[in-house]
Every structure is written in C-alpha cells, then in structure tokens.
Amino acid sequence: MITRFITEVNTKFNPFSTAARSTRLFLSSLPANARNQGMKIDTKLLPRTSADPAMLQVKFKDGKEMNLDGAKLGIKGIIEEVDRHSRFLQKQVDLNDG
Amino acid sequence: MSARLSCSSARCVGRVIKSQTASPLSRAAPAAVTLPQTSISSTRHYAVASRALPTALGKLQLPEDYVSPTKPPTARRPETRKSQMIRAYTALLRSTPLMLLFQHNNLTAVEWSAVRRELRRALREVPAPIAGPDGSVPVDITESIHFQVLRTRMFDVAFKVVEFFDAEEAAKQSNGYTHDLSQTAYEAIQAADTTNPNTAYAQISPLLEGPVAALTFPTVSPAHLAAALKVLAPSTPDFPAPTRRKYPGYYELAAQSGLQKLLLVGGRVEGKAFDYQGVRWVGGIEGGLDGLRSQLVYMLQSAGLGVTTALEGHSKGLWLALESRRSQLDEEQNPKKEEGEAPSS
Numbered sequence: 314m315i316t317r318f319i320t321e322v323n324t325k326f327n328p329f330s331t332a333a334r335s336t337r338l339f340l341s342s343l344p345a346n347a348r349n350q351g352m353k354i355d356t357k358l359l360p361r362t363s364a365d366p367a368m369l370q371v372k373f374k375d376g377k378e379m380n381l382d383g384a385k386l387g388i389k390g391i392i393e394e395v396d397r398h399s400r401f402l403q404k405q406v407d408l409n410d411g
Numbered sequence: 412m413s414a415r416l417s418c419s420s421a422r423c424v425g426r427v428i429k430s431q432t433a434s435p436l437s438r439a440a441p442a443a444v445t446l447p448q449t450s451i452s453s454t455r456h457y458a459v460a461s462r463a464l465p466t467a468l469g470k471l472q473l474p475e476d477y478v479s480p481t482k483p484p485t486a487r488r489p490e491t492r493k494s495q496m497i498r499a500y501t502a503l504l505r506s507t508p509l510m511l512l513f514q515h516n517n518l519t520a521v522e523w524s525a526v527r528r529e530l531r532r533a534l535r536e537v538p539a540p541i542a543g544p545d546g547s548v549p550v551d552i553t554e555s556i557h558f559q560v561l562r563t564r565m566f567d568v569a570f571k572v573v574e575f576f577d578a579e580e581a582a583k584q585s586n587g588y589t590h591d592l593s594q595t596a597y598e599a600i601q602a603a604d605t606t607n608p609n610t611a612y613a614q615i616s617p618l619l620e621g622p623v624a625a626l627t628f629p630t631v632s633p634a635h636l637a638a639a640l641k642v643l644a645p646s647t648p649d650f651p652a653p654t655r656r657k658y659p660g661y662y663e664l665a666a667q668s669g670l671q672k673l674l675l676v677g678g679r680v681e682g683k684a685f686d687y688q689g690v691r692w693v694g695g696i697e698g699g700l701d702g703l704r705s706q707l708v709y710m711l712q713s714a715g716l717g718v719t720t721a722l723e724g725h726s727k728g729l730w731l732a733l734e735s736r737r738s739q740l741d742e743e744q745n746p747k748k749e750e751g752e753a754p755s756s
Contacts, residue, residue, distance in 0.1 A: 328514075329618065337514060341517065345518070354671075356674060358676070358686075358687055361677070361689070
C-alpha cells in the first residue's frame, strides 16, 4: 500500500463487532514509522454494546478526504480505494519531478 | 548437532520399545498352551485397547514414551511448532483468569522492549501483597505477568479446544486419546456451535483478528491491572499516565511511539469477555477481591443496623405516643387536684 500521501487517518470502531475487522487491519497495515513521517493517526474505540458502524476517514496531501465503509469494502477494497488516489498523486509527483 | 542427537536418541527409544513389544510376543507362544486366557491379556501391550469395544480399532493408545521409528521427532524449535503452541495456549487459557488483549500495529523491536521495560517498572512498584489474617502471605505475581504476541490462528484453535472440548467427558465415551491435540478434541471443536453468542468463544473471537498481543495475569489482581493500565492504556481521571518528572523513561521516543501503536481492544476476565470499559472497571476495584468482600460485609452490617433501627422505630414511636398520652392524662387530672387543693390551702 502506498502510504506516502496520507496525512491523517481517523478511525472509530467497536472491536467486538466482526464488521470492524477490515478497519483494524487497515490500521495494522500502516508502516511502523508512519507517525514519525507526520501522519496523524487517531483511533477511538466504541464500547461493546454500541451498534455504530466502523468509521474510517483518510485524508491525503492534496486535501482529498475519503470516508470508507470497512464492512462493505473489506480490507482489499479499502486498500484498493486508497491506492487508487495515491497512484494518481504519485503520477503527478513523478511528472513534476521528471 | 542437537537435531542429529535427538534423532538418534529417538531411534534408540524406538528400538527399545520394539524389543520390549517383541519379547512378550515370542514368549507368549509356549505360555498360551497352559493358560490361554491370562497369556493373551499379558501379551497385549495395550491393556486398554484390548477391551473388545467397537471403537477400539480406530483408537489404539500407544505407550506414553513411544517414538515412531519411521517418524523421528522434529528438529524444529519447540516454541515454533504448531502442536507445542496449541498446548501452550490451552495451558495459558486454562490457567489465566485475567487476560488483556491489545492490537499492536507494527511495533519495532526497540519499541517492544521499551514498552515492556516500562510495564515491568510499573508492576514492580505495586506494593507486595499483605499477609492474610491466618498469617499466609499470597504469592507475588509481579514476575509472572507477561506481555506476549499471540499467533491468532493457533490461539483461536486453542480457545475452541478449551471452550468446547471436555476431556473427562470424552474419556468416558471412548478409550481414545483425550489430550488437546487428539482426534477426539478435533472432532469436538468441529462439531461445536462456535457462532452461539452465549459462548465466551463467540464473544471474544472477533477480537482475535489481525495482530494481537496478550497481557496475562496469573490471578485477578486489580492493583497489578491498574498499574499495567496506567502504562499501556492511560485514561485521565482513573488511570493517569506516569508523570514526566518522575518517570522520564516513559516519555522516551521509543516508548511513546510504541504505546501509540498499542490499542486495548478488550479482555477476558474469569472466562468472560470485557470491553475496555469493563477492564477499567475491574482495574478500579479497590483492594481486589478482599476489598470487594469487605465492602459486602460493610453493606450487610449497615443494612442490619438499618433494620434494627427501623424495627425499633415503631415500638419506640408507640411507646412515645403512649407516654405522651399518659403525661397528657396526668396533666388533665393533676390541674384539677391543684385547683381542688388551692382553695383548701
């Protein structure tokens, strides 16, 4: 997954719900030095009784915000959506630099 | 070198067993002439299997120290073997009443060591248990609290074995193996209804996704739990983080970046699933189980006091009412006497 262009990740989930699985896996797929490189990662846990859906909000360097529904997309779908925009940004960076 | 040694020793054991099993068979032939019944039972190596049960054929029991001559023991490190892991996890689940589950998102080795160092430091500062009324000092559990990364798939299987497989029950039904890695255990967990929401397994298994680490306590000790929560998952009013002035090590870069990546997702207390709020509640119990007991005793005592005062209250009220009425009547009678006496004097 390309994480260079992500500036902020906000998540909120109930770990006891099976629908939160992909959101949790997305958090674990961020690199170890993500916070040192300026990414803001904020995680809020919901209590066990809560029936709220998991929230995953990703912000990019160009200001784009993505609200991803982990239950519908799954971890592969989330990574695909995030990478689609990251590749677009990568292409722009390559064109400007080259 | 060690692998070769263990293989050769395994073959030796295999040979020893072979010779043991072969010798009674060879001796059995002459003995069979005189005492056929007893000799047959003595020649059989497996006394349990020799019972003529219909299931006996598929479930032969080998001697405890049997090593297959064609399949020597593996040379892999025991802690990485899956069978050993399941054994370790089932033992852990059976012996650990209090277990916190954390999601760990890509901690580096340096961060792990910093987090463990701070945890150990905080646990060491928990006051040692005080002696009970009978003079017995409880065991200090500080050194037995471990923070370990779990292999979730293996842990999941071990959890199923602990939850859905009853070895004693299975031993009554057939004479096969009933240990945690046995076919019987496998069949039991395959047949079990793992989606039933009333079971602890179904409640906790959603937590066992992705990278999970467990903090295990050998007893339910709220004091140790509170100390661990203050380090690993601080929250402002009840479990404040250690102060920067007193514990500068906690605010080192490695420790802080490690702690940011740890996420308390839940816990298992006395076989029940708890979320992070429940875990904090357990950590907030003052004085542990003894504290709870003393609270209960106090409550019962004060309730008794209330009952006696309430029961007394009515009789007291009645007595007061009667008493006041009597004094009233006395007053009604007395003034007449005084009036009657006054003219005479």
